[in-house]
Structure formats: structure tokens, C-alpha cells
Amino acid sequence: MQRREFIQSSTALALGALLASQSIYANTPQTNNSQLNLNVFSKHLQFLNYADMADAAANIGFDGVDLTVRPKGHVLPERVTEDLSRAVEGLKSANFSPNMMTTAITDVHQQDSKAVISTAGQLGFKVYRMGYYRFNQDSKPPQALKEFNQKLKELAVINKQANIKGAYQNHAGVSFVGAQVWDIWHMLEDVDTEYMGCQYDIRHASVEGAQSWPVTFNMLRNNINSLVLKDYKWQKVNSKWKLKNVPIGQGMVDFKGYFAILKSLDINLPVSMHFEYDLGGAEHGAKKIAGNGADVFAAMQRDVEQVRLLWQQA
Template structure:
């Protein structure tokens, strides 16, 4: 009986082990669904609809299929800094009426010690806005670049400390050209002493490609843990009278490698809001007046381009 029991016990245990091992087979593992990273919330940069008032801006952005508006709160923007306490509440109320949750703005803020900058951030925080893009810095001719970076590093640190008090998060946009932060390493250097929870980068693939060419992936890898918001836009080089210049084009038709870029965003699990830029459309340069015929073209272009971005995200 002992022999029969041992054999029977062995068979039962073997069956259990075999069943457990079958669950670990590659085909079983591959059949498990993987969680797809959701496309970033798309906020229309209000500069491109500068010709619309707050109500029309909000209604049109919702109609076109955007998730919100990246509101310009800066000189010549939808909200002027000197009128922020009066006008920003009106803009926020208009956005809320169409179901948007105001959370993103583009500013000229650059110094926590500046009373106007402080008032802009304080007002925005009280209204529920949580993310802002700050102003760009310039390299003075009478100071070395490293010295300038050290000084701007302190300004960014000061803003991060103010952000902490106000429950805000700031972002410095990497921008092509001679501005501070055209290269990813400059932005990385400026952020060194800032609170990483309240200050980071608004990463722009278009400008990164203009400056980085084939090395933009290194810059993204360097800054990926500091990314607080994104900018989506595209460009192509164009020869005008023998001089190569940057031309704004629809996303997916230019030189920014959006398929690879979106794959990397998914790989790094970067889940933040995006500001949708489209400067090639009529009014995209911030025009305050635009004929109705041009407005129609702009709206159709924005809707088409937004659809294309969603397709590119799914394909990546």
C-alpha cells in the first residue's frame, strides 16, 4: 500500500507541476494584454486663435476635438500680465463652460522676485491652473555662456521654490536658435539646482530636431525624467534665395521623426499634457484679426492635423 501511495502521490504532484509550468510558456505570456500608453491630452496653443475672444476660443477648441487650451498669459497674449487678476478668471470661466479643466498656460514669467511674474503665478494657482511654460533667457554679450547659465540656474531654482508654495509646475521650452536652452545640455544645466517636482522642461521635438539633427534622441534621453509638458509641431528646411531657413509644416510632413519619437515617449512612459502648435496655418503667427475665409482654412487645417497626430500615435 505504501508503494501504491507513493506512486499515486508522485503522479498527482507531477501533474500539478506540469500544469503550473504550462502557464509559463511563451505563447501564454504573449497572450497577456499589455497596457498601451494613452495619447497625451492635446491642448490647443491659444496663440493660433488670437483672433477669437475667450468664449469663441473655448467653443472652437472643443468643436475641433481638443482636450483643452494652452492659454497665452503674456504680453500680446489672450491675457495680458498687467490684467491677469481681471481677465484670467474670465478666460478660465469660458474654458470651464465647454467642459475643459484649465491646467496649462504659456507665460513670460522668468523671475520669482518680479512682482508681475509673482502675481501671474499666484492668480493662476488660485484658478486651478497647474502647469506653465516660463519665458526664455538670452545670453548677454558682456558675460560668458557658463556664467550666464549659472545665473539663470539660480532664477530657475527661485521659481521652483515659488512653485512649491503655490502648487504649480513650471517648464522651460527647449527652443532652436541663439536663446538659452537651444541644446538639451543647457536646459539640463539650468535645472540642476531646481526642485525636480516643481520645475522641468516643456520638451519640443520640432526645436530639438532643428538643433539636434540626428542626435535629438540623446537630448530626449537626457531630459526625459524632467519633462513636465510637451509641444507638438513640425518643420522642414527650405532654400530661399540661396539661404536655408526653417519652414513650419503640418505634423508628420516635416523632418521631425514622430514615429520614433512617439515610440520613445511610450518607452519612457512619459504621460504629460501636450501643447499643440500649428504656426503654418492662417493666424498661426498670432494674428489678432483674420478674414472669415482664412479662419475656415485654419479650423479645417487644425482638425486635420490633430487627426493625423492621433494616427501617428497609434502607429508608433
């Protein structure tokens, strides 16, 4: 190994060890003291119309909404030219600006994808989350990643025309491309990352990389353009370990450590908050929920307050 290669390799390893060391977290310099920009994932408020959703989000304490613009979402892709502007009117009625949205877009040739991107850009949205790619049983991952890389390059071109950023979320699971966060690093190779990047989900990153997630976070950090917050824990059910989604701070995500890293790197990006524990069906995007909305709002408010506190303490 050449001396330069050795130094570069050693530096990378040292940085990975630094980020992974919990003892370092407490002493990380805090350069970013501003509040997180928290947006409710509108999947969990799909039992409300646009104006009521925005009003509820504002009363709960959110800074905005991550609007679902996808099949079974608040806005259906085939109706984007008619309904997205109505959704934006609802957001503005609560003094929110259009900012984040979640889509099922994976390809520029997909039906309605160009219409969704261009309409969102015209209305002022800044970033949209994509749909997911999956490995099937016959997949050869290196070749599949090259194909996905090409799709992201093509999407980046359309995004630039619309002045909006795309974001691919890392999602845990055996078939999800990006469960191993290295997948996303490969998919973004030579992509215009000003217009295509990663929506980093600390919950899913922790599931797949309990102690190694800081290394892959550091690898992607310059390509991360939005964040997701939620929590989980492992529990034994009928002698088998399974994942259980829980309120923020009641699970296994080291939020203080994570937030300390974000502060040390001066990273304060738009955040989508997800609520995937039992909320009477709201966790699954139900149009009608069991119980009443007040219980959903109260649960969300507790998580918002917990996130604000953990951010302050980090």
C-alpha cells in the same frame, strides 16, 4: 578610468545608441496606449474671445487649451487677477479644465510674475511655460547658466507655494538658452524639479540635434513636465537654406520614432500643439486674421487627426 566609471560611461553610451537607432523604434515595447492629452496653443486663436476659443477647440477635437497669459496674449499679465478667472469660465463652458498656460515669466522679481503664478495656482492650472533666456555677445555661458539656475530655484519656491509647475522650453536659435538642450540640464541642477522642469519641443530639438536629440531627451526625461508638437523642414530660398514650418507629418520630425520612445517610457504628459505655418496671421497670434476662421479650424483638425494617427501607429 576606474571600473565603475567605465561601466557607467559605457551604459550611457549604449543607451544613447539605442535611442538613436531608428531600427529600434519599430520594436520598442508599447506600454502606454492611452491617447495624448492635446491642448491648442491659444496664440493661434487670439482672434476669438474666451468662450468662442474654448468652443472652437472642443469642436476641433482638442482636450484643452494652453492659454497665453503674457503681453499680447489672451490674458494680459497686468490684468491677471481680473481676467484669468473669466478665461477659466470660458474654458469650463466647453467642459475644459484649466491645465496649461504660456507666460513671459523669467524671474520672481519681474513685474506681475508672482500675481500670475499665484492666481493661476488658485484657479487650478497645473503647468506654465516660462519666457526665454538669451545669450548676448558678451555672455560667458557657464556663468550665465549659473545665474539662470538661481532664477529657476527662486521660481520653484514660488511655484511650490502656488502648487503649480514651471517649464522652460527648448527653442532653436543662435541666442536662445536651451537651444543646446544641455543648457537646460545645467539650469535645472539642484532645482526642485517637482515644481520646475522642461517643456520639451521635439521640433526645436530636431532642428538643433537632427540625429542626436534622443540622447539629450533621455538626459532630461525625468524633468520633462509638458510637451510641444509641431513640424518643419529645410528649404532653399535664394541659394540659402532656411527653416519652413509645415503641418504635422509633412516635415522632418520623426513622430513615429518619437512617439515610440514616449510610449516605451510610459510618458504621457500634457501636450501643447503649435501651428506656425501660414494660417492668415493666426500663426503669429493676430487679433484679426485674413480669410475666415473655418480655414484655421480645418487646418488644426487635420493636424490633430494626424497626431492621433501617428500616436496609434507608433
